[in-house]
Amino acid sequence: MKTLSELAPRAPVPEPRDGAGSPRPLRIGSFSRLWLPRRAVILVVLVAVLLLAAGISLATGDYPVPLFSVPDVLLGGGDPLDRFTILQLRAPRTAIGVLVGVALGFAGALTQTVTRNPIASPDILGVSAGAGVGALTVIVLGSNTIVGTVVAVPAAALAGGLIAAVLVYTLAWRGGVDGFRLILVGIAINAVLVALTTWMLAGARIAQATEATVWLTGSLEGRTWEQFWPVTVAVGLFSALSIVVVRSLPALMLGDDSAAALGVRVGASKTVLLIIAVGLTAFSVSAAGPIGFVAFVAPQIALRVTGAAAPPLLISALMGACLVTASDLIARTLLPSPLPVGIVTTAIGGPFLIYLIIRTNRRAAA
């Protein structure tokens, strides 16, 4: 069949987006991509910031280790006391923080893009709270075994998160899901789940209740390698699964009809993408509790620094990791008494949510 280019041969190549650096084609054999230099720069900067924050996090504590000896320890050197402090006491906390941030940033970017709504994030729509209720059930029932930590808590969190997601989606469904109704239903379900949590805590024994309360604000305190593995496996599996399905995102951004017209199986793609998002959120909750607002804020910052139309996935994930690691560092060191990381992220995320709602309202009114 004849192509369009026959009507307009040598048509000029599309101009780059304003101020974004010039996109260039990258072609190796049959592999091709549009290469966006500015995104690459942002990516490199974020990796550098993350490495630095993680390094400081590993070096800081009651027994300070000089920052420059951290790489040495990680590569297998250093003195025994430093090695023990960093690898056994601090590394799990830092590593879980990074992974949880990656999971939350990625999950938020997926849900915000699929629903075409910045406020539709797993932490606002009750998915985190659902996972929290699931995990809490196991914690309150008593799970001080390795099997409990490695299997039961993550499984219960996943079940809770999925149930909450299905509930929100079903209640918001009316021949399609309208963004505004989704948010109202999500916020309502979130409130119900938070109330359920309080009720469960009231019934729990004192010791468990104290442990659970800290955990519920989202905490990296006292994390061990046992909590690290489930998130690691989950992040690995879900990212692998997403490599194939994320290709439909650019089309899904244009709405269901246009996406279907471009050959995307809309129902199936959306379902898989949302399951990935719920799964990542649930596993991060099982490892560190519901760390508030990271899934919502990280993609929104990524969106603003890149100037893209939807949050870029990789940058959102790295942004999430930076946010959690930096917030944990602030919670541990800068504040007068050490606080759970969730308090810091909520303090950043809450005002941002209010700002976004006000701006959306203004736009709708205009």
Add this chain to the structure above:
Amino acid sequence: MTEPSSPLVARDITLGYGRSSIIDGLNVSIPAGSVTTIIGPNGCGKSTLLRGFGRLLRTREGEILLHGAPIDGMRTRDIARRVAILPQAPSAPEGLTVAELVSRGRHPHQSWARQWSSDDEAEIGAALALTGMTHLAGRPIDELSGGQRQRAWIAMTLAQGTEILLLDEPTTYLDLAHAVDVLDLVDRLNDELGRTVLMVLHDLNLAARYSDRIIVMKEGRVVTVGTPQETITVEMLREVFGLSATVMIDDESGAPTVIPHSTRRATRIPVD
């Protein structure tokens, strides 16, 4: 009814939303290499029929055949490589640029490895040039005028590079000159590249000028199908649109031209 050279055939199709049927037992076939236009009053089911042809809406009964094969069992991607559809009211996310939107049109031709081939680039460039959007390529869609936005979406549909184009009201929002530009482009695509076009238009005069065939619809049914001369008549306008009008034949093109009778204005007492 079914001609062998029809790339698209609707056979006894029923289409609807929720519990209600909008179109019930409709038959129509679109000739290969033609420009066919659906006309009819608001809400008569034109968009619904077009969405059925693009399988954005599945038929409840009957079947739609694409080159003789029922589209119901086809892979979405295979349909998207052969049929492009411009929905009536598409919406782009805030901040998406024209070039980014148009490049989405290449989606059905891309794979995980191949996402920006030189073919993709050439087709996107050509689609932008043909719709006169090259100079706006870097601009966000939400900062464009209604007509510019419309042309950006048309460019995306063209970049899809399909043999069949389904266009739902491609000229709404366009001033008359741009409407004529877009329809001239449709005509070129049909004439020079052999594309089959099925579109919905509200402007009967433009429909008459640019179509080989007209499908007249009313309340979910096809009233008549034929050339503009056969279909756009005083009787049809009265029966289908409830409009009293004179139909003249344009000397230059031979196409019927509709001049509506002013029911009120003509009898008004002039104000001085």
